Amino acid sequence: MFDLDELQVLRSSLNVIDIKGKNAQFIAGLQVKLEKEILKIKKEIEAGPPELQNKEKNKEPIKKQ
Numbered sequence: 001m002f003d004l005d006e007l008q009v010l011r012s013s014l015n016v017i018d019i020k021g022k023n024a025q026f027i028a029g030l031q032v033k034l035e036k037e038i039l040k041i042k043k044e045i046e047a048g049p050p051e052l053q054n055k056e057k058n059k060e061p062i063k064k065q
Contacts, residue, residue: 007034035055 001008011034019027 002037003036004045007038007041010034011038 011031014027014031014034017027
């Protein structure tokens with residue numbers, strides 16, 4: 001759908017538009033949806049590729065021979 005940069009632009013643009021009373025609730029809901037999607041994508045980026053997410057890291061130090 002949208003990448004992280006596009007979502008962030010859309011989210012920040014909602015802060016600068018003129019909002020009339022009848023649209024305020026709709027715009028607030030849209031801001032919440034965008035923020036949730038941004039956080040979801042950021043978590044996915046931090047987690048790394050799916051094939052590496054569930055593997056335990058090797059906790060033993062590398063021994064020199």
